Amino acid sequence: MIEYLGPDREEKEQRARAYAFLKLVLVIIIFIFWTILMTVLFYPRLQSAYKDSGLEPLFEKSASLSYSSSTSVTIFIATENGIEERTIETRRRGGDIYHDTIEALLSDKVDGKLDLIHPSVKLIGLSTERGICYVDFSRKFLDSKTHNGITASLLVERTLCAFPAIEKVVILVEGKRIS
Numbered sequence: 359m360i361e362y363l364g365p366d367r368e369e370k371e372q373r374a375r376a377y378a379f380l381k382l383v384l385v386i387i388i389f390i391f392w393t394i395l396m397t398v399l400f401y402p403r404l405q406s407a408y409k410d411s412g413l414e415p416l417f418e419k420s421a422s423l424s425y426s427s428s429t430s431v432t433i434f435i436a437t438e439n440g441i442e443e444r445t446i447e448t449r450r451r452g453g454d455i456y457h458d459t460i461e462a463l464l465s466d467k468v469d470g471k472l473d474l475i476h477p478s479v480k481l482i483g484l485s486t487e488r489g490i491c492y493v494d495f496s497r498k499f500l501d502s503k504t505h506n507g508i509t510a511s512l513l514v515e516r517t518l519c520a521f522p523a524i525e526k527v528v529i530l531v532e533g534k535r536i537s
Contacts, residue, residue, distance in 0.1 A: 372450070431459040434516040436472040436508045441516065444468055456518065457484050461494060463517050475510040476501045482532065489525035491518050499531050 379410040408414065448462040460481055479502065482494040493514060502510035519528045529536050 374492075396402065417529075429455070429458055431455070431462050432461045432517070432520055433459060433466075434504055434513050434520070435463075435468055436474050436513060437470045438472070440506070441508060441513070442470075444519070453484070456491060456521065457481070457487065458526075459517060460484060460514065463513065472503075472505055474503045474505055474508065474513065475499070476503075479510075482530075487525065490528060491524045491526070492528045492530060493518070494530040494533060497532055499529075500536070 400409075404529060427450055427532055428447055430447055432443060434441050443514045446462060446466060447464050448458060451458050451461050453461075459531055460469060464479055464481060468494060476498045478496070478498040480496040480498070482496060483490050484494070484506050499510065511529050516522045
């Protein structure tokens, strides 16, 4: 005589997998219907809020502007006659205007400019906080020249203090403040 004891273990696992799959499909279907319902109910409100925000003309304006790869900066250079202010066209280097200005002071060739700042100097970093600009240079900055009392530090300070937002400049060499 054969006695039936119910479904075996394999059959139970198969039913459990099928049940789990059906639950997943049901959750996905409910999510899709919920998304459609919310879109139908709230899309008109979102659309009118977007129009009322005034963002659309702003996006259109920014899309029409072209990105310039150059910028105009004002630097102070040492010449035979002393310190002179020059406005030059330089390439954008990806930082803010302060960064671009110091990079131009370090590397751009300007007629009559004395190369007081050592040519191997690299700008490590530049940050501003509460009107103080912290400029960090590589160690070669210490090898910069002096001409008639004009130092590389003075040129950096004058150049950055020409910005209204900068009140003081702190020069660092590889993270350490110089006097």
